[in-house]
Amino acid sequence: MSLRSPLGRVLGAGAARDGVRHWWQQRLTSIALVPLTVWFAVSLLMLPSLGHATLIAWMSQSSTALLLILLVLVGAWHSQLGVRVVVEDYVHGTGARTLSLVLIGFAHVLLAAAGMFAVLKVAFGAAG
Amino acid sequence: MSRYTLATSIANRFTGVALSLGLPLLVYWLMAVAGGPHSYAIAMRVLTTPLAQLVYAALVVAFCYHLVAGLRHLVWDTGHALERAQSQRSAWVVIAVTVVLVLLMVYRLWFVGRHAP
Numbered sequence: 636m637s638l639r640s641p642l643g644r645v646l647g648a649g650a651a652r653d654g655v656r657h658w659w660q661q662r663l664t665s666i667a668l669v670p671l672t673v674w675f676a677v678s679l680l681m682l683p684s685l686g687h688a689t690l691i692a693w694m695s696q697s698s699t700a701l702l703l704i705l706l707v708l709v710g711a712w713h714s715q716l717g718v719r720v721v722v723e724d725y726v727h728g729t730g731a732r733t734l735s736l737v738l739i740g741f742a743h744v745l746l747a748a749a750g751m752f753a754v755l756k757v758a759f760g761a762a763g
Numbered sequence: 764m765s766r767y768t769l770a771t772s773i774a775n776r777f778t779g780v781a782l783s784l785g786l787p788l789l790v791y792w793l794m795a796v797a798g799g800p801h802s803y804a805i806a807m808r809v810l811t812t813p814l815a816q817l818v819y820a821a822l823v824v825a826f827c828y829h830l831v832a833g834l835r836h837l838v839w840d841t842g843h844a845l846e847r848a849q850s851q852r853s854a855w856v857v858i859a860v861t862v863v864l865v866l867l868m869v870y871r872l873w874f875v876g877r878h879a880p
Contacts, residue, residue, distance in 0.1 A: 636785060661878065662837065665836070665837060666835075668833065668846055669833075672826065672830065674832070676826065680868065680871045680872065687799075687800045687803040687804070690796050690803075700850040703793070707790065707793075710786060711771075714779075714782070714786055717776075717779045717783065718783050719781065721776060721779075721780060743786075746790045749793075750790040751794050753790070753796065754793060756797040757796060761797075762796065762797045762798070
């Protein structure tokens with residue numbers, strides 16, 4: 636016999652309230668990151684040089700800018716989900732755990748915003 | 764004999780955390796490009812040190828492993844290949860494919876070569 640309420644079973648939330656959503660987002664971001672990261676690695680390896688002018692020319696293409704923004708955003712989201720689980724597993728004590736999760740959340744949002752800003756700045760031709 | 768599957772699972776987590784630490788590096792590099800030729804030249808002094816090269820080598824290995832091991836997890840999520848013998852075999856497949864990917868990238872980076880920036 637299950638002690639869970641019928642509503643709880645339908646929502647499938649579990650004790651952490653949003654386990655299913657976390658699990659699903661981790662999978663969605665994994666799937667998206669397969670083509671994004673492979674594209675990024677292959678592109679970097681294929682660039683004739685990593686000089687500034689070459690990178691500006693590469694990042695000024697709309698397709699490059701769009702894919703780089705997706706890479707940074709989806710990568711930061713996937714990273715945040717993964718590191719969160721590691722903290723939840725290994726950091727004990729409510730205070731330390733909450734503080735870690737807050738800092739990890741802030742750090743990832745900052746990285747996502749900074750990465751997106753940098754790509755857009757180059758794409759809009761403001762990085763001479 | 765579950766130590767292969769145990770080791771590959773822990774390694775997936777470990778490489779994931781390593782790649783998370785690579786994210787600030789990626790963003791720093793993008794910000795340096797966006798800052799213009801002068802800021803990029805300054806950043807490249809840091810980004811081309813032997814220590815940085817070592818970090819890239821670690822990130823290349825971590826990326827290849829996490830990619831392949833992640834695909835294995837996605838296969839598991841569909842309910843396939845969960846039997847003990849299958850997961851032990853796939854653990855070896857993950858390691859083999861990772862080694863091949865790393866060697867391909869090393870070959871491209873160090874032997875085909877590239878003009879210095």
